Amino acid sequence: LYFSKHPWIGLGIILLVSAIAGSQIDKLEVRISANEMLVQNNQEQEYYRQVRSLFGDEQISLLYLASDNLLARDKLEALKRSIAHLKKQPFVERVESLFSVPWVKTVDGYLDKKPYLDPDKLPDSPEQAQHILDEARKNPFLRNVLLSPDKDVMAVAIVLKKADVDNPAWNDETITNSLNGIAASLKPFYATSFSVGFPQVRTEIAERIRTEQMHLFPLAVAALLIALFLLLRQLIDILLPIMTAGFSILWTFGFMGATDIPINVVTSIIPILLIIVGSTEDIHLLSEFRHGQKSGLDAPASLKHMSRRMGGIVLLTFITTYLGFLSVGLSRIEVLWQFGLVASTGLALNFLATIILIPSVLSLAGKWQLDGKSRMYSGKSYLLAKRYWEWLWRHRLSIVIVFLVWTLVAIIGIPRIHINHNAIDSLGKDSEVRQKIELINQNLAGLESLSIIVDSGIEDTFLKVRYLEELEQIQKYIREKGWSESSTSFADYLSLLNGAFQELDEPMMPESDDIITELMIFLNHDDVKAYITQDYSHARILVRHSIESSEKLQAVIEDLQQFIDHNLDAGLEARITGDSVLTLSATNAMIRGQLQSIALLLVIIVLIIGVLFTELKVGLLAALPNFFPVIVMFGFMGYMEIPLNIGTTMAAAIAIGIAVDDTLHFMLRYNRELKARKNHNIAMEHSIYGEALPVVSTSIALIAGFLVFTQASFEPIVQFGALGALVIATALVADFVITPLAVSSLRLVTIWDVLSLRLRKNVLEKSALFKNLKPWQIRQFILSGRMVEYAKGDFVFRRSEVSTELFVLLTGKVDVCLPDQEGSCNLLEQFYPGDVFGDVALFANIPRKTDAVAVEHSTVLVLTREGIERTMRHRPLISARIFANLTADLSRRMIKLISKQQLKSRSGNPKKGGKS
Template structure:
């Protein structure tokens, strides 16, 4: 397969494929969709989908905080200009409605029925002074807590696409620029998605460029020959281009996790090339070029291919989680790694035959005395080493049990990003920007959710929510009762409270009629389903879980279960639930990774003992990651838990290289001790070198502004260093007890 003629054929084929891609010009598209972090095949997701059909999405809105600079915003000319801005935004395509204190009206029940009056009237200074004195009940809702700004709540089109959302947001910004009003803070789905995508595009290009610069630097330092540098650069550039072409042509867009893919593809491909080139440098000293190339690729194609397979499967194991974003990232990255490897074995031999290549002599030979000294020490200290690794593992497991599970809606975003500052402002002044949704369901056909008995139960729950979340204002059928109570008291702000039985009796003739205005937003047309909705700060999944449990306990003890039922739902709840399922997601991914690697090892070595021995040292870096997370204060969440299966898939590569070489040495009739020695000396340098390449590559990711990318770089780099120690120190110790078993068999035959 690796003869010169066949290698040239594959080189020509690769050229044709690359030219076809140049003609097709597949262009990556970036996207960030919160729905991709919902746990799939989950009854709560099914419930939310049904809930949305009755009401609406809970996060299709934009919040704009508006003030008048250093001046008071309660100025008639500024209010007129702001209202004109609101009206122009309402006319934009893609905008459903706009709510603010400027357009808010309150009903007043009089002799001739219900009439509506403007909450804030700036038609004259007298009217402005009179109506602005009654705005206290709107604090932290439509007016900031400090009274210095008001809220423009823009509801955009439901289920809006990323492209349409960008257009709507730009149109709204254009109206602001036209009006001369500069918003104090902005928050909302389509704004966050747009900013995420811009940052993703920036970092994608940054890490692609940095990864290539790193490869040039490493290759120059190792090989010090222009063709030994040029060939890997060409191969990896083509491989990465093929990988992303496959992702684009398969119809997938790039998301926040895709930022890591250029580095992953380049570094994994680079590590494979380092193995080939390190062994080729040895062969060229004793063999002719053509024979050396054929020999190296024939011998190493399978073991290097197996390491690529385990690395790819480490990512593909994420496909067996329940989070769409993780499934897509795992599948595209795993297959992309395979595509890069096909480029490595399909293009590299042809380029090596085509171009002159020289390698330095001294690197590996100088390392042999050092490696021999390490191996001698290992043989003399095997008991201490075994107990040392066992003790460290136990300590890290103990520390790992203290790591908390906690995630935030936008925790991937940099802490100093302008969006975070805006979110902090909304948390402090407007009760937050995260949606809260609770479904209310009548428990029998006789129950009317606007009956006084049902409203009492809902009011109890709202009171508990106020206690749990520091007096936030929520919207529910109780809101309608409060509005009508205020209306029958001539709009008195002090009457905006839950009605007494007598007050309810007075409004009963109006309440069903008034509910028609809120159908599909607050309550269903049959009055059997309703919602409590509001906005909260992003407290994190850990704190929200505690408060949800407190509310559920209260409902179980204080609410009439035969009357109505309450159920948490909504975007924030589903994302928090995804974070809370992180232990299961991690265990699921690791189990699949262990199973696949175990099957590969069993097939390769035809021994369950070898499979077990190969897996044991690769548990050590995972335990060390647990300990490191505890010491660094890193919490479990979707973006960190997935790293365990990924790290395992990459770390096991060195063990496969070691065990493959050991099998070869035993097949030559050597006894176990000598075979371990030969394996250690022949593969130790290559393993250390590829680990250096991998750590350098993944280390680049710590410069990312995204939390998920940062921790991927930090934790996987650390795990690879721990894996190197385990493979070069612990693995030989684990192999020594197998001496009698192997020597009782025919040398070279590892079958049980």
């Protein structure tokens, strides 16, 4: 109302906030971090930090090379130049390849540790090259890691320095471009040559985010424009939602820049969400404004009508949607926390833009004539709403059965849902980086890894054969299960050393502790620091794997941990950790957190609606049309084999927060219509008629907007869009089927009705009707009636009227009299404030026998039989007390009336005296 009266102030505020936000946008950046997908500050992550401090922290990218004659001279010369180039890169710690990994063997009685390939003496013949390959494949640190055991594939491991965010030379994009350039220089020599690692994954994600923002943003705007044009057909009404969304996006970007929250794979969808979600309340406001104009009001009166009717509702629906977005951020995963904070803040900014911009612009331009093409508020539309409600009520039993069957079918599908969340899942199947990783998984051990840390707490433990065999036993179990093509440990290195020392064809574990003591003379701890601590009390088994499924990885880790618990020496403790374990932990935390968010959001919705309508059961019934779409969504995921991941878990919480808006709008509309029309069928018809345009408009706009996400290349975002559209579409059906049937059985009284009702406390508390009732209960009961003013001499009711109303006098005085044949009125009783009258005819269901006339200006509370019966159904305790009070009052009055008639009879017919 304020901004409709002062539009230029509103527009000035909009421009000022936009200028402030715009000054922060240059700080906004696209940033993809590995840690942002992990659970923050948990025990798993703290333990992994300790492991990295003990064994080192190596971030590796692979240079993948495939060709016939891998060790041909021309290929090796080119590879040698490339490795030299790699070593000069500022982000490279070291490079591991056949040129650097030692070939441990005995030469002339001495232990030789020269690399498999001597840079100064390359193999002269194919036979020599093949011999080197055969020997290298015996080395467990090379087999399936840098060399395929049965194919012409090898790799160069590029160990990256620890990331330095302040050094632009070390960012993901620079690393990716440099490595891709070096890999490209080898393509003339190798059939396949590429570089791949997690910097490349993050770079592709960042690049796709930039590309898709340019691609999806116009699609979202176009979808909203088309939906608004088809449904509203009014230029200002079409432009205003776009304007509020545009300003809120600008302000949100400014907030992200000021708080150093980056655009990442999740926060990148927020601008499009603001376009989609931000338009919903705009449509409701504009629809109510145009409805006022259609009713004959001018622009200022229509704005007042819009503000009075929609202000509180828009605030409530903003709160529920805000909580839906905020609930996503309850997770301890940084990227979800960022999304929840930014999305909810963006929604709050959109709410501010809406309540400032729409009344300001409508105040200036709302008086423009309508184009007359909208027919949504025509008589024909009302007739359709009437017929629809009659059909719905007539077939309510069949409809309830259909929905119950639908729900049951969905519930059966829920157990089929599986969990799968992996960084690679963010990329589409056509992703070049994903295809490269799949080649690594097929021909080598894979990029993913986990570590098994075995701790004795005693120095030199793992210099004894007995404990080295414990490591071997675990590795053997992993091989037998087929979980990994490469598991390496300190035991493998000692086996290599022992095989060379004893001039064996294959590596072999030392047979005694004495042999190990001799071998230690030739061991340099720097060669094995990734596998054993300096005091030899902690050992590490490094397992490289290609398991992409979160469920399978979970099963593998549980099986492996169970094996260790049952078979490991009692003096040792073992724990599984690593990037894969942290990712799995984050996945479980994310799924658990989002499911908890959905449950919490539903509880909050029930409580909000319960408080709003003063009864918890109203909140429970109102939750049905919002709980139903969630069940359908999860059932659909089960049947369609859509996994739970970062996108799909967000869809339910966000969509519920949005979908509940229409339920609230419908219920509050019905509450107003019921108070105005006093007939629940007519009230429901008008509710359906009044809400059809805004609910259908917002739902179609939301569905179209969510479907825009299906054009993304990130699989979780595609699934998020498809499931979001499914939830909104299902909620639309529920809002026009479940909501009307559920609401029609309720007597809706809002807390605003109760608090805003002006009562004559001194009158009502003394009234016999409300004896022993609390003020709150009195308010709830009398809201089923209406206040009527009567001037002096007005009839409250007349003799012979068939009435179903009961009256409570609030102010003034009323006489009830019995008319006679001469037209005069014999006074039966006078009623004063607090008295009840007219109750005999109400309960006897007969025409009235008396007249009731206001002796002076009077205010009367009129209670109908229908309203009283509804109160009986919904508030039985209050009704029981009311009827007890009515019975007592009626009995008292009847006795008083009989006594009065007896006195009159005696005074009119005195006993005759006479002789005895």
